Amino acid sequence: QVQLVESGGGLVQAGGSLRLSCAASGRTFGTLYMAWFRQAPRKERECVAFVSGSGTSTDYQNSVKGRFTISRDNAKNTVYLQMNSLEPEDTAVYYCAARNAWNPSYYLDDVYDYWGQGTQVTVSS
Numbered sequence: 001q002v003q004l005v006e007s008g009g010g011l012v013q014a015g016g017s018l019r020l021s022c023a024a025s026g027r028t029f030g031t032l033y034m035a036w037f038r039q040a041p042r043k044e045r046e047c048v049a050f051v052s053g054s055g056t057s058t059d060y061q062n063s064v065k066g067r068f069t070i071s072r073d074n075a076k077n078t079v080y081l082q083m084n085s086l087e088p089e090d091t092a093v094y095y096c097a098a099r100n101a102w103n104p105s106y107y108l109d110d111v112y113d114y115w116g117q118g119t120q121v122t123v124s125s
Contacts (some may be wrong), residue, residue, distance in 0.1 A: 007022075012123055019080060019081070022096030023076075027100075035098075035107075086123045
């Protein structure tokens with residue numbers, strides 16, 4: 001079992017920045033493929049960023065490319081999402097997700113084995 005705990009959400013003005021953290025426990029962190037998803041009211045959950053176990057491979061949703069950066073510190077069992085130039089459209093609950101093995105459909109939420117409880121990000125205009 002893997003436990004994931006997100007932190008770092010909050011209220012920020014448009015153009016501002018936030019850094020989300022996701023602390024993992026219960027399994028060798030470096031073997032986990034990690035992603036950040038978000039879900040806005042009345043919308044489906046969507047993947048915003050993905051990182052491989054080693055951290056050498058990342059991918060982003062087009063709408064956040066150039067603004068968001070996913071990274072991980074395997075020594076600290078933590079994955080991060082640095083969010084810059086935030087827009088009101090980024091307002092959502094952000095979730096950390098993990099899976100044990102590679103899956104080419106890493107952008108789909110139903111391939112993930114473990115989820116955090118979510119952290120609210122609100123961007124005011």
